[in-house]
Amino acid sequence: QGLLQESGPGLVRPSETLSLTCTVSGYSISSGYYWAWIRQPPGKGLEWIASAHQSGSTYYNPSLKSRVTISLDTSKNQFSLKVTSLTATDTAVYYCARFDYGFGLDFWGQGALVTVSS
Amino acid sequence: EIVLTQSPGTLSLSPGESATFSCRASQSVRSSHLAWYQQKPGQAPRLLIYAASSRATGIPDRFSGSGSGADFTLTISRLEPEDFAVYFCQLYGESPLFTFGPGTKVDIK
Numbered sequence: 001q002g003l004l005q006e007s008g009p010g011l012v013r014p015s016e017t018l019s020l021t022c023t024v025s026g027y028s029i030s031s032g033y034y035w036a037w038i039r040q041p042p043g044k045g046l047e048w049i050a051s052a053h054q055s056g057s058t059y060y061n062p063s064l065k066s067r068v069t070i071s072l073d074t075s076k077n078q079f080s081l082k083v084t085s086l087t088a089t090d091t092a093v094y095y096c097a098r099f100d101y102g103f104g105l106d107f108w109g110q111g112a113l114v115t116v117s118s
Numbered sequence: 119e120i121v122l123t124q125s126p127g128t129l130s131l132s133p134g135e136s137a138t139f140s141c142r143a144s145q146s147v148r149s150s151h152l153a154w155y156q157q158k159p160g161q162a163p164r165l166l167i168y169a170a171s172s173r174a175t176g177i178p179d180r181f182s183g184s185g186s187g188a189d190f191t192l193t194i195s196r197l198e199p200e201d202f203a204v205y206f207c208q209l210y211g212e213s214p215l216f217t218f219g220p221g222t223k224v225d226i227k
Contacts, residue, residue, distance in 0.1 A: 029120075032163070036216070038216075045206065045219075045220045045221050046163065046208075046218040046219060046221075047218070048214065048215065048216035048217070048218065051215055051216070059214070059215040060214075061214050062119075062214055093189075095162055095163075097162075099210070099216075101210075101211070102150065102169065103153075103165070103168045103169075103174070103175075104153035104155075104165050104168040104208065105153070105155070105163070105165060105208070105216075106165050106168075106174065106209065108162035108164070109162065109164060110161075110162055111162050115213055
């Protein structure tokens with residue numbers, strides 16, 4: 001059974017850049033799956049942020065595309081997310097997940113709460 | 119851009135009752151790309167149904183999905199105490215790559 005674990009700062013100041021990492025264990029991120037970041041503001045619904053595939057393909061939510069970057073590090077079996085120009089509206093639980101095309105987001109990390117505040 | 123709407127927003131039911139809720143897309147979509155997730159407070163979402171009607175690994179058979187075109191349904195045949203949660207539908211493979219519905223909360227009457 002695979003595991004995903006998010007890591008990153010819990011508190012970030014407005015206008016700064018958020019960097020999050022998802023460490024994957026139990027399977028290789030080069031194994032043909034897609035890898036995704038999803039976030040959930042407190043008390044609200046789910047918002048897809050970005051996805052990446054080992055082929056080098058990346059996909060972004062158009063509403064966030066100008067501020068986010070997703071990348072894979074196959075040597076560490078990790079993938080990462082950067083979000084720039086943070087505001088309070090970026091406060092959310094950030095989840096990393098594995099996407100198996102045809103099956104959906106089948107494995108999720110436990111989530112990391114990120115608060116944007118001065 | 120395809121938009122997903124879910125109804126009702128909240129469903130108040132008792133254990134043992136059945137629950138049915140809807141996910142509607144703003145245009146016809148591939149049913150093979152429609153999934154349902156369950157989320158309990160403080161937990162990550164869990165995949166329940168993929169390709170509109172196939173249960174994910176380990177999901178009890180009281181959960182069933184159906185639908186095609188733009189209208190999809192998730193049914194829980196006999197609510198167990200652990201089923202009281204929020205349910206999201208999700209479309210993938212379109213533009214944008216993923217779209218989530220706003221969710222339906224099932225709470226205890």
